[in-house]
Amino acid sequence: MLAMQYRGPYRVRATQKAEPEIEHPNDAIVRVTRACICGSDLHLYHGLVPDTRIGHTFGHEFVGVVEEVGPSVQSLKKGDQVLVPFNIFCGSCFFCQRELYSNCHNVNPEATAVGGIYGYSHTTGGYDGGQAEFVRVPLADIGPMKIPASLSMDDAVLLTDVCPTGYQAAEMGDIAEGDTVVVFGAGPIGLMAAKCAWLMGAGRVIVVDHLEYRLEFARKFAQCETVNFLEVDDMAIHIKKMTDWLGADVCIDAVGAEAVGNMLQQVTGRYMKLQAGSATVLWWAINAARKGGNVSIVGVYGPTGNTVPIGNALNKGLTLRMNQAAVKRHLPRLIEHIEAGRLKPSEIITHRLPLEEVADAYHIFSSKLDNCVKTVLIPPGARQYERQLAMH
Numbered sequence: 001m002l003a004m005q006y007r008g009p010y011r012v013r014a015t016q017k018a019e020p021e022i023e024h025p026n027d028a029i030v031r032v033t034r035a036c037i038c039g040s041d042l043h044l045y046h047g048l049v050p051d052t053r054i055g056h057t058f059g060h061e062f063v064g065v066v067e068e069v070g071p072s073v074q075s076l077k078k079g080d081q082v083l084v085p086f087n088i089f090c091g092s093c094f095f096c097q098r099e100l101y102s103n104c105h106n107v108n109p110e111a112t113a114v115g116g117i118y119g120y121s122h123t124t125g126g127y128d129g130g131q132a133e134f135v136r137v138p139l140a141d142i143g144p145m146k147i148p149a150s151l152s153m154d155d156a157v158l159l160t161d162v163c164p165t166g167y168q169a170a171e172m173g174d175i176a177e178g179d180t181v182v183v184f185g186a187g188p189i190g191l192m193a194a195k196c197a198w199l200m201g202a203g204r205v206i207v208v209d210h211l212e213y214r215l216e217f218a219r220k221f222a223q224c225e226t227v228n229f230l231e232v233d234d235m236a237i238h239i240k241k242m243t244d245w246l247g248a249d250v251c252i253d254a255v256g257a258e259a260v261g262n263m264l265q266q267v268t269g270r271y272m273k274l275q276a277g278s279a280t281v282l283w284w285a286i287n288a289a290r291k292g293g294n295v296s297i298v299g300v301y302g303p304t305g306n307t308v309p310i311g312n313a314l315n316k317g318l319t320l321r322m323n324q325a326a327v328k329r330h331l332p333r334l335i336e337h338i339e340a341g342r343l344k345p346s347e348i349i350t351h352r353l354p355l356e357e358v359a360d361a362y363h364i365f366s367s368k369l370d371n372c373v374k375t376v377l378i379p380p381g382a383r384q385y386e387r388q389l390a391m392h
Contacts, residue, residue, distance in 0.1 A: 002380060003132030004358045006056045009047030010366075014358045017057065020128065020136035025072035028140035030082060033382035034157040035130045035355070036061035037365050037375045039187050040300050043257055044121060045362055048302060051110075052121040060086035060118040061160045062130025063153060064382075066144075075141045081153075082144040084137055085327035086161045088116030088127060091142040102324035107139070114324060131358060133379045145331060150339050157376065158188075158345035163334055165298050165325040166192020166254070170200050172296040172321040173250035178203035182239055182248040182288060184281045186214035186226070188348050188374045189298060190254035194222035197250075199342065206242065208235070208284075210260065213371045221347060236287035247290030255281040256299025282308045289318055297322035351375040 003017040020029055038061055044052050066080040076082065089096050089104035095115075096104050104115035108125040116138075119129015128135065137144060147156045166189050175181060181197040183190045186209035197205050205224040209215050215226040232238045240247050257278060285295045286309050295318055313320060337343040350373045353361045358377060365375045 001133040002355055003057045003128075004059065004355070004377075006044065006052060006058060007054060010045065012045065012058070012359055012362050014356050017132065019134050022068060022070045023136065024138060025070040026139055026141055027070045028066055028073055028076055028137045028144070029068040030062075030064040030084065030130075030135050030137050030144075031067045031381055032062050032064040032130050032133060032135055032379050033081075034063045034153050035059045035132075035377045035379070036157055036160075036162070037131075037361060037377065038161060039189065040120070040256075041362075042366050043300055043302075045366060046258065048257055049121045049123065050302065051123050053126075056119070056121065056126075057128040057132050058119040059129030059131030059135075059377075060120055061157060061162065062118070062135065063147065063157045063160065064130070064135070067134065069140060073140045076144065076146075081147045081156075083147050083156045083160050084118070084130070084135075084144045085164075085331075086117055086120075087324070087327055088118065088125065088138060088143060089328075090139060099326055099329045100323070101326040101328055117324075131355065131377055133355070133381045143328070145328065148335060151335065152346060154346035154349055154376065155338055155344070158348070158374075159327075159331060159334060161325065161327065162188045162348070162374070163192050163343070163345045164327040164330040165189050166194075167196045167199075167330050167334060168323070168325040169193040169252045169254060169296050169298040170196040170202075172298075172323070173197070173200075173252055173294045174319070174321075175200040175202050175250055177201040179249035180204040180206070180243055181250045181252065182206045182208065182285075183224075183252045183254055184208045184284060185254035185299065186211070186218045187254065190252070191218055191221055191348055191373070192345070193252050193254050193296075193298070194218060194224050195343065197252075198223070199337065202250075206239070206248070211368055214368075214373065217348075217371075217373055235284040239288035243290070247293060248288055249290060250294045250296065251285035251289045253281045253285050253295070253297045253299045257301045279306050279308055282306075286313050286316075286318065286320075289316065291316045291318075293318055295320045298325070348374045349376055353377060355379045 107116035
């Protein structure tokens with residue numbers, strides 16, 4: 001099959017790879033019809049995530065058609081169209097019973113914190129991802145969800161990570177009616193967090209970034225105010241000026257390890273890898289939140305140490321909440337929002353490229369070329385499959 005392969009930092013290729021096989025009775029093999037490149041994939045691409053091995057296939061956002069099922073699979077059959085949450089989880093452990101699916105205790109022998117994730121290095125279990133023609137889906141009775149007829153493939157693929165992560169970012173902010181919400185980062189997750197903040201009753205939403213095309217996109221997509229941090233001397237003071245000198249009720253970090261804006265943080269966190277990434281946005285979020293406010297963190301950081309102003313958070317009485325999104329918990333509510341017309345995730349897709357051009361796709365997305373916001377990869381088998389569907 002054709003699959004993306006990692007060859008080292010800044011080096012990915014589309015190449016031939018052995019098709020996955022059923023390894024456990026509850027596995028399924030899925031023919032991929034859509035796969036996204038995520039901002040989190042760029043952390044792998046840039047060499048910031050430990051134990052990212054040569055030959056690994058990335059891709060934790062994908063949908064497809066069930067090609068084969070193991071003998072124990074009861075809920076799926078060949079031909080079912082499914083969306084596959086990026087979390088791999090057992091559904092029965094202590095954490096899964098509490099709907100903390102991203103913290104499943106049974107699917108990742110390499111870590112005690114995060115559970116399994118498709119295509120995200122061996123720190124998350126070493127599972128190959130969906131930037132390929134086929135992917136093995138373990139625990140197929142638990143994770144995948146049949147795609148309702150009301151959803152397009154483009155909306156469905158954004159329900160595997162981006163939309164639920166943005167929604168959970170807003171949810172963890174515990175937004176009260178009328179709250180001022182500041183979202184740091186106008187990438188796909190930040191856009192979704194800003195959009196979902198309105199669904200939870202926000203009275204004002206402000207998005208911070210430094211790329212004008214992304215800020216313009218945020219204004220149109222999320223109907224929000226924007227701030228270009230390159231035009232601001234001190235982010236905390238600027239946000240306080242915008243909020244009667246109180247600070248924001250809720251600050252959301254939708255950036256993570258590759259934040260720009262503070263040269264020292266970039267050098268120590270991104271380039272020298274002495275920290276878990278650049279903590280610029282963590283500083284901004286903690287310092288820009290009002291006393292007694294909330295900070296929600298969904299931006300990805302590495303597993304090593306980092307310097308954050310925890311004393312400021314303590315003295316201001318902030319509540320900090322963070323986690324990888326528990327995708328399946330949010331799907332019923334998000335599908336309801338989509339069906340009601342309140343949310344259209346596919347509106348953030350700006351680029352659709354064939355899987356054969358995955359190297360160019362990563363370069364465009366990583367370098368923010370061509371006003372790229374969100375990229376979808378289309379495997380060659382998917383194009384043939386969709387033509388057959390159209391004929392019938």
